Amino acid sequence: MIDKSKLNIEESLSGIKDGSVIMIGGFGTAGQPTELIDALIEQGARELTIVNNNAGNGDKGLAALLKAGRVKKIICSFPRQSDSYEFDKLYHAKKIELELVPQGNLVARIEAAGAGLGAIFTPTGYGTLLAAGKETRVINGKNYILEFPIFADFSLIKAYKGDRWGNLVYRKSARNFGPIMATASRCTIAQVQQVVPLGALDPEHIVTPGIFVRHVVSVGVARS
């Protein structure tokens, strides 16, 4: 019998090593897997490369991981926010490397990795600073830039419910990056409010099929 929900949160993260590349779901704090990040801080891996839309809010979750000094580089679209002070400090002190990616290119590069594509041509960012030095091509009269997939070693995501085969459903706008990040790493770990029996999730409504998920960890009703 396969039970992807049998490991506890610490065991599920045990493969993360210094230097790992980790995708973390969430848009701001919606969909951010706070309990998994807290466990990652406990776990102790350093020199991490983090892929996230933002760069932490307030002092919990990703912001706490940054504050703990575990992150060498962040790949994101929107680091600067009213409450991104932990990132701001590190950035101004030159203690973190930033790769800024337009949000749709971040999405497309994650999807490309998950889908096994070698690269993509995207119109987004053409002619801007963020395309400087990148290969371009005119296709059907329109300008595109060449962008490469972003692969990760681990994806940490937050879903609403999961089952022992790793099938997931999400809640409201907390879905955001979860389903695409689940496809793009060697090992996806999903925290859920509840692990439900096989068959309890309507197969027509499953958003992330279990093939993309290695571990499902129940954390109860997540803290906001």
Added chain:
Amino acid sequence: MIYMRLARDQIAARVAQDIPEGSYVNLGIGLPTMIANHLDSEKDIFLHSENGILGLGPAPLVGQDDPELINAGKEFVTLLQGGSFFHHGDSFTMMRGGHLDICVLGAFQVSQSGDLANWHTGSASAIPAVGGAMDLAIGAKRVFVTMEHLTKTGESKIVERCTYPLTGIGCVNRIYTDLAVIDVTASGLAVIDVVSGLSFEKLQELTNAKLANCVN
């Protein structure tokens, strides 16, 4: 002649007049978000949020906030009946793939050929952040910009060439300022509306790019 600049909320109301029923629309952060307050709630207008929502409703009642139901500006929102949630891949397919009819964005500068600068001042000390602006700029069928006509120090934000880093090239279709509504056309900038009391000549004097007077 005495003229009154439009307040930010009046600019938002002016844009709302130009959004037809049935449109799929993305409203950017800041002033563009205020447009939603001026849309006729009797009309079906589909508001999109980049974080995976179609059918955005108004702000929730006091005490009804749901931290998992937010807009791109990370404010609490609601979902209309018939609204839907989807992941970021689908959301940016809508944005980049030309499925949105209109997006409305703020700007630092717009050039006479419709180049948009709205994501970065270029200052070395500023932390750059771009979000979905570049996708909306090149992906929506029509791109509207809302902004003050002049900077706080009185310089025209409509320019021959942007001096701030670009968000997109030749992507803006229409500019709504506190003084005028201006279309970006193949033959240049065409003024289609001016606040009352402001002459075309005075508007041209305030604007650092050539305008054509097309007010009906």
